[in-house]
Amino acid sequence: MRVVIAEDLALLRDGLTRMLEDNGFTVVAGVEDGEGLIEAVERERPDVCVVDVRLPPTFRDEGIRAALEARRRVPGLPVLVLSQYVERVFAKELLADGSGGVGYLLKDRVAEIGDFVDAVRRVAAGGTAMDPEVVAQLVAGRGPARLEELTPRERDVLGLMAEGRSNQAIAAKLVVTEGAVEKHVSNIFGKLMLPPSEGDHRRVLAVLAWLGE
């Protein structure tokens, strides 16, 4: 699987490269800024990009803007954005076009190598990877109105689903059967009055869209 990394600090760029190559990815380009990212994406057409939010020259949200521009030029390009802190505004911007293949994670998550690599693969496959912090912010922003109708267990499932995890992964995390997870999911959709959707990705997008409303 071919990856482009956009990260201005050489230390982290090298670390990410080593980690991804150790896990069977091929890093085809490591760039320092947004312009470099767009160039590399158009040249290499990678399977996925890993982008730091904060890039030169402004060191604010260059990474988000570069990622959105790259997705505009190469539609459906999977992008995983890394950030020192998370902002739900950025998450909403990434999710705004309604297609999958986006991720938004705290930089800290790279330490959980298994989880991180899994997130990169999920995004590359057109799925979603939202940081639990982002999901928590989205849930908090949504307010308690409808969420109160959910049982604590259903809320756990909602959170994990919003992070972009499959039924199988949710079942493993909560130590229940996949059947039980499916039942929770259909309850959640019923209570939140969301149209039932097929497939993990579209389901996640529906949940995130509802949370981000």
Next chain:
Amino acid sequence: MDTAVRNDDHVPMTSATLEQPAAPVPGDRGASRGLAAQLARDTLYLLASLPMGVLAFTLLVSGWSTAISLLITFVGIPLALLTIAVTRGIAWVERARAAIVTGESVPGRYRVALPLRREDWSGMRRIWEWTKAITLDPQTWRDTGYELLLLPLGIAGFTVAVAGWATSLALVTTPLWWWIPHNTRWFDLGLFRVNGWGAAFAACALGLLALAVTAALVRGLSAASIGLVRWTLGCEVGELQQRVEHLAETRAGAVDAAQAELERIERDLHDGAQARLVAVAMDLGLAEQRIAAGADPAAAAGLVREAREETQRALAELRDIARGIRPAMLAERGLEPALTSLAARVGGVPTSVSVEVGDRLPTAVETAAYFVVAEALTNISKHSGASVASVRLQRRGRTLEIEIHDDGRGGANPNGTGIDGLRKRVEALDGTLRLTSPPGGPTDLHAEIPCGS
């Protein structure tokens, strides 16, 4: 501006309340009693102006003539300073007198405080600087002008008050004198003769008129004198306005400097320690993965070692950032040890450090002083090419003075960003900072920071 502008209110607050009646009497009686009390104050004020005028005129004229004639022997300089001190003392009394009459204090303001403590009299150069600054203080000359005017004013006021009240009283009480047995046939009042009850009562009526005229004159003269006191001895609105503008400017500078400082710290953390810790986490994660997969332990050990080294770098960076906010040595031990250790750490140019500040100073003052010295020493070691440098901190009364000298090639930009940041920092504390660095050197940095009582 060369010297610190300092608020120097010489009027004690108690004087403003001395003449307030304990319980005001309601109604017309109260008003007339208030008027009588006011006239009594005005009269006493005018009467006292004469001796004050004589005193001021004598002291000032003799003081200045002696000082000027001795100026060539340098004995004149301390004499001139002494005369100025006397001038200020009289001005202080005059402000207090005006405050007693009106019940409102008259704030006085000098740019330069008089060197009243013994440690201020250190060396001719110091005295010369004081003399120059005090001589240039416009308030010195306003005081002098007023005090010379006080003699003619005092003579006029005294004459009007004494003659006015005496004449009026004599006229008003004429019927009384006429009634008391007397052995003359008439009283000669100059304008006319009183030779019967009719004339006596006419004189009385004239006396009432004179009383009113005297009251108006006394009131008017006193008010005019006090107006003059306010105008010459009080501080001007314009000057206060200037001061407000200066304060607003320095405050904005302080806010900018603080904001820039915070941004720098945030950048340092983000690009430094935070990034290093992420890298450490990544290395350790990879090592864990490799060990779990049963890979070569040597490869995993390499990753762990790299992680450990990265942690040490992160710690060093965090320490530097903390030091950039407030050096531990300064917080724990104070200025002298902190500056001595700083001079040793910067290195490059042998630097002598002398700190005579007595007790600990306010935290903000110490921190500002520390960073002024730190920036200056860094510049000296980087750019000056100096062979020797000196740092001297001294507390003079309520001011901390910082003098940094090097014998390098000079030519430092007095408005460079580093110096500008320091200046903002010092001005935020109401201090001043001056850099002189002619091409070819030497370079002198002089800062003064007020440090409370």
